[in-house]
Amino acid sequence: MIGMHAEESLLVRKIREGTVIDHIPAGRALDVLKILGLTGEEGYTIAIVMNVPSGKLGKKDIVKVEGRFLSPEEVNEIALIAPTATINIVRDYAVTLKRRVEVPAVIEGLLRCPNPSCITNSPREPLKPRFELLSRMPLRFRCSYCGDELSERDIAKQLAG
Amino acid sequence: MKGRDVISILDFERRELEQLFELTDEIRRSPRAFSEELKGYIMATAFFEPSTRTRLSFQTAMLRLGGSYIDLGELERSSVAKGENFADTIRMLDSYADVIVVRHRLEGAARYAGEIAAAPVINAGDGRKNHPTQAMLDLYAVRTLQGGIDGLVYGVLGDLRFGRAAASFILALSLFKPSKIYLVSPPLLRARPEVLEVLKARGVDFEEVDSLEKVVGELDVLYVTRVQKERFPDPAEYEKVKGSYLVSSSTLRQAKENLIVLHPLPRVDELGFDLDSTRHAKYFEQAALGVPVRMALLKLVLKG
Numbered sequence: 001m002i003g004m005h006a007e008e009s010l011l012v013r014k015i016r017e018g019t020v021i022d023h024i025p026a027g028r029a030l031d032v033l034k035i036l037g038l039t040g041e042e043g044y045t046i047a048i049v050m051n052v053p054s055g056k057l058g059k060k061d062i063v064k065v066e067g068r069f070l071s072p073e074e075v076n077e078i079a080l081i082a083p084t085a086t087i088n089i090v091r092d093y094a095v096t097l098k099r100r101v102e103v104p105a106v107i108e109g110l111l112r113c114p115n116p117s118c119i120t121n122s123p124r125e126p127l128k129p130r131f132e133l134l135s136r137m138p139l140r141f142r143c144s145y146c147g148d149e150l151s152e153r154d155i156a157k158q159l160a161g
Numbered sequence: 162m163k164g165r166d167v168i169s170i171l172d173f174e175r176r177e178l179e180q181l182f183e184l185t186d187e188i189r190r191s192p193r194a195f196s197e198e199l200k201g202y203i204m205a206t207a208f209f210e211p212s213t214r215t216r217l218s219f220q221t222a223m224l225r226l227g228g229s230y231i232d233l234g235e236l237e238r239s240s241v242a243k244g245e246n247f248a249d250t251i252r253m254l255d256s257y258a259d260v261i262v263v264r265h266r267l268e269g270a271a272r273y274a275g276e277i278a279a280a281p282v283i284n285a286g287d288g289r290k291n292h293p294t295q296a297m298l299d300l301y302a303v304r305t306l307q308g309g310i311d312g313l314v315y316g317v318l319g320d321l322r323f324g325r326a327a328a329s330f331i332l333a334l335s336l337f338k339p340s341k342i343y344l345v346s347p348p349l350l351r352a353r354p355e356v357l358e359v360l361k362a363r364g365v366d367f368e369e370v371d372s373l374e375k376v377v378g379e380l381d382v383l384y385v386t387r388v389q390k391e392r393f394p395d396p397a398e399y400e401k402v403k404g405s406y407l408v409s410s411s412t413l414r415q416a417k418e419n420l421i422v423l424h425p426l427p428r429v430d431e432l433g434f435d436l437d438s439t440r441h442a443k444y445f446e447q448a449a450l451g452v453p454v455r456m457a458l459l460k461l462v463l464k465g
Contacts, residue, residue, distance in 0.1 A: 117288050119269040124246040127273060145269025147169075147290060149355065 012047040018066040020088040020095070021078065026051050028082050029061035031160035035077045036070070044068050057084060077110065079103045081156050083139055107131045107141065114154045118146035163465030166275035167283040167458065170296040170333045171359070178336065182301050184457040185450075192225065192453075198460055199228035205258035207233040207250065208285065209241070209265040214426060214448060215285045215295070219262050222455035231258060251277045260463055281462045292325040295425055296333035298454040299326075302447040303382055306421050311338040314379050318345040319386030319406060319431065321352040326425035327386045328356050335363045342367040343376045347402045350388060372405050378415040383408070383441075385424045387431045409433030413441055423447050 024032055029048045033039075038046060045066035054060035070078075070087060078085055079101035089097040109128040113120045120129040120143065131141035131150055141150040162177060188195050204223045208216050216232075223230045233239050233250070241250060247270060254261050255278035263274050264285040271284030271291070286292045304310050315334060321327050321344055331352060334342060342360070344352050344367060351369055360367050370376055377383070388406045393399040408422065408431060424432055424444040436442050 113269075115268060117266070117268050119247070119265070119267040119273050122247070122267060124244075125248050125273070126246075127248070127276075143269065145272050146267075146288070147269070147355065 012049055012062075012064060014093055015045070015047075015064050015066045015090050016093055018044075018064065018068055018090055019070055020090060021063045021065075021082070022060070022086045022088060023054065023057060023084045024061040024063065024082040025057060025084060026059035026061055028156075029063050031081050031156060032061075032063050032078055032085070034160045035081065036065070036068075036074060038065065038068075060084075075101050076104050076107075077159060080107070080110075080139065081152075081159050083136060103133060103136055103139065105133045106144075111141075111150060111155060111158050113143045113146060113148060114150060115143065115146050115148040118143060118148060120145050162461040163463070164281055165462055166272075166281055167293050167462065168272050168275060169284070169291045170293040170329050170336070172293070173336070175336045178297065178300065178333075181297060181454070181457050181461060182304055184461065185301055185453045188453045188456050188460075195226055195456065195460070197227040199223065199226035199463060202226075202228040202260070202463055203258045204228060204230040204260045204262060204459065205233070205254040206230060206262045206285075207254055207264070209233075209236060209247075209263070209270075210286065212264055212285065214451060215264065215292075216262075218448075218451040219283075219285065219294075219455050219459075221452050222459055225452065226456055226459060228459070247273070248277055251282075254278070255280050260459065283458070283462065286325055289323045289325055290328065292329045292425075294451075294455060294458060295326045296329035297458065298451045299330050299384065299423060299425070299447065300333050300337070301454050302423060302443065302450050303421070305450065306443050306446065307381060307419070310334075312340050313381040314341045314343070315339050316343040316345055316373065316376060316380045316383045317386075318373055318383060318408070320350045320388050321346045321356075321386075322350045323389075324386045327384065328352065330384055331356055332359055335359050335365050339365060341379075343380070344369045345371070345373050345376065345406075347371065347388065347406070349393065349398070373408070373412060374405075374415075377413060377420075378417065380420050381417065383413075383416075383420060383422045385422060385428075385431055387429055407431055407433065408436065410435045410439050413439070416441065 029050050047064040049062040051059045083103050085101045088095045108130045113129050130144040134140040134142050139152040220230050251274045260281050262283045262285050263271050265287050268288035268290045271287045275282040284291055317327055385408050390399045420441050421443040422441045426448050
């Protein structure tokens, strides 16, 4: 476990195989679980640590999932609500891969435009909503069609809501 | 500009607009020289929202260039009434015409049409957002009537939040060097944050004010749009403010000699008829310039 505090290790034991999502902005751990579709009924061993001290973020959340690995799409989605997150792949108790999530420059299909008068919300048009990245901090996207902004809050509401 | 879609005024650079204006000058000087310019070309007009001036001025522009047009007509009598979607309608027009002019109530419709159609698409207004050809003719009107666009003090009055003509005009000014822009509106109808962001990013000096009275004496150009009653959640609020946004000859008593008053038209009651006979009233001349500006644009989009 790179960069873990001693008190966390006391709270949560190491996992043998699976994924540790670290540096989640404080309070977003449950949203991350929602994005991954984890309700607890799937049988995975899941540890959630919330509001622990973090050098970088002040406070952060951590999610550990035993036996579950993430697809690139899931990594992208996590980036949208937890842009600071790092993904650690654990095999045999050791972190074999550590990487930051990356907010995509363009999101297609995943999110709806918050503007009810946007053509992308017209149910009879065969088009996928598309957004272009405006800024990473705070996270802001712009609808490629109507130009309205998609804020961090809109994104969290849609992905985790 | 050949083959380009015309979706937002911000898709253009100053240099390109100047090229458009120079061609407009040329067309006004010798219209006959252009009377066969677009012979054999067909323009489709598809207005999913009512329009008089914009539609007729596009059609007139095409006819004056020797081209012809087809029109989607009244929606009740077209396939749209049978439930045909926008994408299919655009695909059909694309196979018939060389250029498509579209107006739609939904925002982003023109950009979507541009993705579907191989032919260039010209946005004739989408929702609250863009009306780029109105902005082009508005800038051209200022250039013609004031001798230039840079260095002037502008007032843009009315519904700056929902009115696409006002928003497009403000954005268009950001491509030039106005001395200052006063954004005059009730607090409820202030320009949208993304519009103000563009002004800030481009270093345009602007100020939001509630009343025309305080600033009218500084203005070289006053661009008037209507404050619509239906935008106010409480009719009493509207009654309180409406008087501040009606422009008449008495409102302009303090105005500079050279002030010009523009309006995208149609007007309802925001411009008093008593203004029409004053030297400031330039909105009819402005509207007339819609035809040559659109002629120049059609020529550039179709032939370069």
